[in-house]
Amino acid sequence: MLQVSSVLPIPLSVILIGAVVVCAFILLFQNSEKATTAPGPFAWPLFGNLLSLGKKPHEYLTSLRSVYGDVFQIKMGSHTTVVINGLQALKHVCVKQSEEFAGRPNFYSFNYIANGKSMGFSDYGPRWQLHRRIAQNVIAQFTNKRHNPIEEAIIQEAEFLTTNFLATPGKPVDPHNEIYLSVGNIICALCFGKRYKRDDPDFMQLVKNNDEFMAFAGAGNPVDIMPWMRHFTKRSFNKFVSILETMNKFSLKKRQEHLDTFNKMNIRDVTDALIQMTDDISEEEKLSVGLTDEHILITVQELIGAGFDTIASTLQWTVLFMSTNPEYQEKVHAEIREVIGMDRFPTMDDYPLLPFTEACIIETMRHSCIFPFALPHSTTKDTHVNGIYIKAKTLVFLNLWSVNYDEENFPEPKVYNPYRFLDSGGNVNRSAVDLFRPYGAGKRRCPGEQLARMELFLFFCTIMQKCKFDVIEEEPPVVDSKYGLTLKPKDFKVYVSARK
Template identity: 35%
Template sequence: MIEISTISVLLIAFTVNLLLFKLFVVVKRKRYPNGPFGLPVLGHLPFFGKSPPITFSQWGQKYGDVFRIRMGSWNTVVVNGYEAIKEAAEKTDDAFSGRPEFMTQKLLQEITGEISLAFGPFDDIYLQHRKVVATALRHFTCRKSRFTEDLISEEAVQLVENLLKKSKQEPVDIRENIQYATGSVIYQMLYGRGIDLKEQLNRMVESANKFIKFTGSGNPADVLPWLRYLMPWKITGFRNMNIYVEAIRKGRIENHIRSFSPGNVRDITDTFLAADLQGKNRNERGLTRSRLLNSTADLQGAGFDTSNKSLQWLILYMSMYPEVQECVQHEIDEVIGSGRRIELVDKSRLTYTEATILEVMRMTTIVPFALPKLTIKDTTLGGYDIDKGTVVFFNLHSVSYDKEFWGDPQTFRPERLIDENNKLNTEKCNHILPFGLGRRRCVGEFLARMEQFLLFTNVIRRCRFSKPADESYDMEPDPGLVYSPKPFRVVVEERQ
């Protein structure tokens, strides 16, 4: 009897300890981030305010750098601050590298018939896909190839001529000129030099503007899918516009397929065709020709809009801060002079100019959340547990306006990025993240920086921009997938 009682007690004690252990593990696994109070169905969408990046920064001060919200039907985590964003983006297991299947992305995939490099899932095919695209871009932007540098410089000359012809000392809106210059660069890189651009550029600019209007600072139907049934006309308009543009893009690609010669790679589309041919020779599977060629849609959209908005912001800031503009022009005059074309190799010697470009990028943070991420496995961040399938936003605005790091982040001051040796301060420059971090970092970063530098320096060397005396500038951005300046006019004068 004693022996039976002893065994029973031991069994009971073991069972209790096992239950307590399991309970402890469950509780430990559910240590989620804190966050503000939301509403049923809508979650926190009604509380984002006019500027979600600023709202998220304010919530970060209260709830910490990692906090939880809900966007409609999606559990969401917002990550603020450089260290937390870097930790998440550079996780060795790529836990934060997925993409949510928002309605906008589903519509685009339905129209193109293929998975997008930018919006598609993170897997082995994505990594292979990204490698091919990066190689293609590198082929046309390396120092050995003059293709892209010559193209950008030619477009800069044409842009200057158009601006000077248009101005005649009267205030003008130059945004359309910038749109066509940047659009021409990416279009000719993708589909060849010297092609007839007028109709294609008109459609590209029109579709980009409609896409921005459709998405705004975030399309509610992405996180509240039932909204598509309440506003079907909006979805139909978006679909029809993209179908038309996609038909033009596919027409260009079909022309390339018919005229392709492996020994004569003319542009990035040809590079993709050559890579597909090499892949077949190696019996590689997974990355299809169709999916690879769909990369032109990603490059066309991203390459146009970010470069376009960046140059708009740069010229707006030069008009607003004439003393900075004069310092940039003086440095270019001293280092380069007027007798030759500015080249990419000059970038390292134009320290103040590069600091000015970076400071404008910091102040504007034109893609404040990068593209949304999705956790592809259960993971942790900042001591908190985050479940698989959670939408994640990196609030890059919080890095650009970190008062503890920058001191006076609201002040436009390019010299903050220059050290005592008249070199760029690496640590501070690394805290400016217009292209994101990690393996989802923008694949076209080098091209974008190259285009920014060459267009800006060639234009600012010949043109002086000033704010009309009777106008004031609103420097707050218009929200969108890419944040743009509000409509503005400038006076353009030719420098003597």
């Protein structure tokens, strides 16, 4: 016969221990110094609000705005996190209090990216300021010239992209791969001074590295928000480190090739320009802020990561929106045909002459909002926003989705409508454009904004000039995103035919 007394103590002990642990965590949360006085939903011990975020955390957090206001808090695992919502609050923290919100959290995984010498993932301070200034100056060398080699490379690559789109008439085309490879080639032209053939081993390695990094980063690193998880996720985190090591080896190989052939009288690309910077910036200045030559040279790796997936994803969205809104597609093509014709390819000189085309690009960026939270920020010192206290070193999310989908500024925000960015005269309404921030704002504003604008305009204009996109009636695309580090459109195919 089963003895009741021999069975009961085990489950009872488990229950009692569990109760003690839960109570201890609740007391810990209640008695610890508050990181912020912002309101927010109840958070569970250990996991915080993670279980409530769902598959579309940007939409969930935006829904909380109507309950808790523009500044509220959630718990990301063990991290108290302040979420900033709406344009006014965003401008306040990024512009008026830019230094106070320019920090980066000390996430465990950030110490491994670019050997811990990253500009984008490093905290705010004198070293970051010098590093940022160097990166901006180098990018400007290749995007602000009147006779711009990068513009020429984009035009050539856009022509190649349209040729590949039209290579299989009458057959469904998945635009993802060709767009991805073309954008990758522009990054190569910028960083390494050359465009590659699609089957080039170095180019294939670069694409593979970026694919693997984005896939892993998109899944998130649990150790960043729940440090205790590192004991249970060693295998997956080691895979992440292995991906980073492969990327580092590739960058070192390309850097050495440039060092072996470097000529300061002939700066060929960004890598050469960064090598030149290691000489131009005095050792005294570098030493004073702790910046090394390694910090400077590894900037190439960051430019590849920052300028690859974001541009490619936005261009995929443009194809999706044009194919599902044929009336806008025809209007874009008609405008390009009238201004440019069909015998030459678009250039940046055409930019101010194509307002409806520009409006479609802007509306695509607003609607897709591919980077809904940007990279996480942290406060650099104790501060206040809207009367709410936020302690130094507090994790901060800038909810860009809440800005792009604010019904007060963008009525019917889920509707794709480029006319919202045009005035009554058919010109781009700059006041409307100023209502959202696709490139961020303040100290952490995207340093590659000029290059991004150039790529989006030239690629979009060229494919709209030469190609007509039609949905596949039997397999209509779903206009929705899949969540990751960036918001990509769900996989889709279209018919592509040549414009006459």
